[in-house]
Amino acid sequence: MTDRPAAPSHDRGSTSSAAFARYVEPEIAVLYRVASTLVRQPADAQDLVQDTLVRAYRAIDRFDGTHPRAWLLTILRNTHRNRMRTRLPRLLTVAEHQDSDVLDRGGDPRSAEDVVVDAQFEAVVVDALAALPTMHRVVVQLVDVDGLSYAEAADALGIPRGTVMSRLHRARARIRTRLVAAGLVPHRSLS
């Protein structure tokens, strides 16, 4: 939050490092999750986060300490965009329909029937997610899988918050439709 002033430019090394440790390092796991959503290949996600960290370090003196996650997600998004510009355009669309998620649930106290129904439910949801148009799938992943807020997802993607909301709404409605078709949730006419 804003309880601490911006890192001053004098005594740069130690001050920058302290600001970096305070604002950036706690967000590395979030950055990696979001990067994994954006690029899907683990090695690319790591490279993207590394680039982001370097850029964040260089800019930390100018950061005012307000909303570090939003600031970092903006850097991540710009870094991602720059990286994509230097690559083959087709790379962005490769493997969009690959579903690398593995359902790996440990033992739990539910009945066997509940476990099967839950597994079916989850399988349909995961399939439906993979079948969504990329722009919708990415928003769902950022909010529901990675746990970002609407504002954070908007920062990560460089789109308005309202667009995040509308994409999310449509995407979840499509997932629900798949569940209805699979007979896993009741069909209801309204909305």
Add this chain to the structure above:
Amino acid sequence: MSLMSLTEMVRCLRTSRALQRYLDGEADDLTAARVAAHLEECRRCGLQAQTYRAIKQALRGSGSGNVDELALHRLRAFSGSLTASGGNSDDDPR
């Protein structure tokens, strides 16, 4: 058509519009209270909310096993090397 009154219909539509924000914890207090009250009294909307909650839960569960701790460890080490070297990491991209 059912015997659903116009008022009930409006409440359902209003709830439907705010439901995603409510479930994501993004609705303001007043809207959240209004939606919560309606979900208590309307079975139709209550079921819908239940479905979306289950979808969110399934999505969250599908991603929970995918955290690559080794990758995170590498990134934290990289971050540490950045601060130690004053931003001049060997892996410094572009």
